[in-house]
Amino acid sequence: MNIKMDKTFIFDYDDTLAEAHKYYEEVKDEFANWLIKKHKLKISFKEKILEHEVGIDKELVKRYGFSRIRFPTSFVLTYKEICKQIGREYDKKDLKEAYMIGDSVFDEKRYIEGGLMDGVAETLEFLVEKEDKLILLTKGDQEIQEMKIRVTNCKKWFGNEIYIVPDKKEKRIYKIVGDKYKNEIWMVGNSIKSDINPALRAGISAIYIPSKVWKYESDNNELPDNHNMIKFDRIIEIKDKYDSLV
Ligand SMILES: [Mg+2]
Numbered sequence: 001m002n003i004k005m006d007k008t009f010i011f012d013y014d015d016t017l018a019e020a021h022k023y024y025e026e027v028k029d030e031f032a033n034w035l036i037k038k039h040k041l042k043i044s045f046k047e048k049i050l051e052h053e054v055g056i057d058k059e060l061v062k063r064y065g066f067s068r069i070r071f072p073t074s075f076v077l078t079y080k081e082i083c084k085q086i087g088r089e090y091d092k093k094d095l096k097e098a099y100m101i102g103d104s105v106f107d108e109k110r111y112i113e114g115g116l117m118d119g120v121a122e123t124l125e126f127l128v129e130k131e132d133k134l135i136l137l138t139k140g141d142q143e144i145q146e147m148k149i150r151v152t153n154c155k156k157w158f159g160n161e162i163y164i165v166p167d168k169k170e171k172r173i174y175k176i177v178g179d180k181y182k183n184e185i186w187m188v189g190n191s192i193k194s195d196i197n198p199a200l201r202a203g204i205s206a207i208y209i210p211s212k213v214w215k216y217e218s219d220n221n222e223l224p225d226n227h228n229m230i231k232f233d234r235i236i237e238i239k240d241k242y243d244s245l246v
Pocket of ligand 1: 014191
């Protein structure tokens with residue numbers, strides 16, 4: 001007799017199913033170049049600008065969480081700080097422009113063009129065929145995450161099991177998972193801090209697929225030594241090594 005235990009997979013979105021980090025890096029680069037050109041600074045100033053932005057953006061998580069205004073606001077504050085340091089005046093128009101450069105990271109076109117990462121569609125398709133349960137759990141700005149998920153057609157695999165949350169603490173995982181048998185539940189994500197550790201604390205298993213993360217995620221992110229976690233280099237390994245997921 002062949003008894004199949006259905007598995008549940010809870011997927012992260014940003015940098016697990018679709019790129020995010022690289023767009024932020026592109027926009028930061030654009031901002032630094034704009035500032036340098038505007039104030040005729042040496043190109044060597046770029047590193048300083050970027051360093052300021054990273055620190056300010058991470059600090060702003062306390063005030064704005066993962067809402068849309070945080071990242072562009074970090075550009076405004078960085079702009080003010082740099083102007084102060086080099087002794088230049090700034091006006092409202094400059095600040096507005098800095099904000100708009102930051103906000104352009106949310107331009108729908110990026111996410112339409114970028115689509116899903118390699119192997120994602122094939123992996124999700126495979127899991128649907130296996131009749132496993134798929135859940136999408138992403139933290140961030142409600143509207144922005146909705147837009148990203150919409151333009152990459154994720155509803156096709158996740159149906160109504162799409163959750164956009166302000167954080168991924170284990171109590172949210174409990175709520176979503178309910179009283180299912182925990183050994184058969186896998187959290188899949190690229191962040192040790194936001195995906196892997198909360199999953200392990202909630203008593204479910206985790207598949208860690210590393211990719212670049214920003215400062216907020218990379219602080220205190222040592223890989224836990226836990227037998228409920230495995231590390232894959234690429235998402236397609238979920239399909240290729242499916243039978244080893246027990
Ligand atoms: Mg992620």
